[in-house]
Amino acid sequence: MLFHASIPAQDAEKVAAALAEIWQGEAMPFPPVPGAHVVFAGDERATTIEVYPDDRTLEPSTEGVAIGLGMPRRTYVGDHIAIATALSAEDILDIGGRFGWRAQVADRGGIFGVVEVWLENRYMVEVLTPSMQRDYMTRVTPTNWRGMLAAGPQAPGGVRA
Numbered sequence: 001m002l003f004h005a006s007i008p009a010q011d012a013e014k015v016a017a018a019l020a021e022i023w024q025g026e027a028m029p030f031p032p033v034p035g036a037h038v039v040f041a042g043d044e045r046a047t048t049i050e051v052y053p054d055d056r057t058l059e060p061s062t063e064g065v066a067i068g069l070g071m072p073r074r075t076y077v078g079d080h081i082a083i084a085t086a087l088s089a090e091d092i093l094d095i096g097g098r099f100g101w102r103a104q105v106a107d108r109g110g111i112f113g114v115v116e117v118w119l120e121n122r123y124m125v126e127v128l129t130p131s132m133q134r135d136y137m138t139r140v141t142p143t144n145w146r147g148m149l150a151a152g153p154q155a156p157g158g159v160r161a
Contacts, residue, residue, distance in 0.1 A: 003045060005081050007123060008054035010073065012037045015119050016051045018099050022085050022092060022117070022127055027051075034069075049081070075122055082114065082126035084133050089115050092127045112136040 009015035016027035016037035023041045030036040033052050041047040057068035085092065089105050092115040096103025102118040106126075112135040114126035128136055 001045065002047070004048040004050060006050040006052055006058070007081065007119075007125075008056075008074075008077060009051050009123065010054055010120055012051040012053050014099065015123075016049075018095060018101075018117075018119065019049055019051070019083075019125070021095050022087065023083070024086060049083075077123055080124040080126060082128060082136075084128050086130065089129050089132075092117060092129070111139045 007015075012035055013027075016039050019025075019039040020027035023039065025040045025042045027037050027039045030038040030050055033050070033056055035053040036056070037051045039049045039051065054073050055069065059068045087095075093103045093105070096115075096117045101121050102116075104116050105113060106116050107113050112128070113132045114128055115132075117125045117127055119125055
């Protein structure tokens with residue numbers, strides 16, 4: 001079970017506002033990281049996403065985690081997250097459009113669907129509507145994954161290596 005994740009953003013406040021709208025939750029400043037914001041899903045697990053300015057890093061220290069400053073900004077990143085929403089695909093596409101970001105419905109190899117929202121047109125968040133969540137939870141299982149692996153070297157979801 002995932003409780004929280006952190007993601008980079010050039011405008012942490014704007015990205016947090018969009019995610020709060022998708023979750024029908026709340027966004028507010030996150031003082032432990034200068035310039036960061038945190039999004040609360042408002043669910044029973046206290047799920048949150050911390051949105052850090054993308055020139056911040058997390059670094060180990062003897063006192064615990066330390067915040068590094070001044071890292072170079074990147075256009076695209078190699079990670080993403082998938083989140084659930086109670087909203088429809090059309091609602092998610094509308095939110096992406098209002099923020100000026102690319103948003104599209106996509107299929108992940110016939111296994112499940114997502115709405116890709118490219119935060120700031122560079123960081124992908126897969127948003128799963130209620131019907132997409134049902135497909136995901138019934139199809140993305142260890143048993144099904146083993147079956148897919150046994151079937152051959154085809155990459156799931158159209159991912160290019």
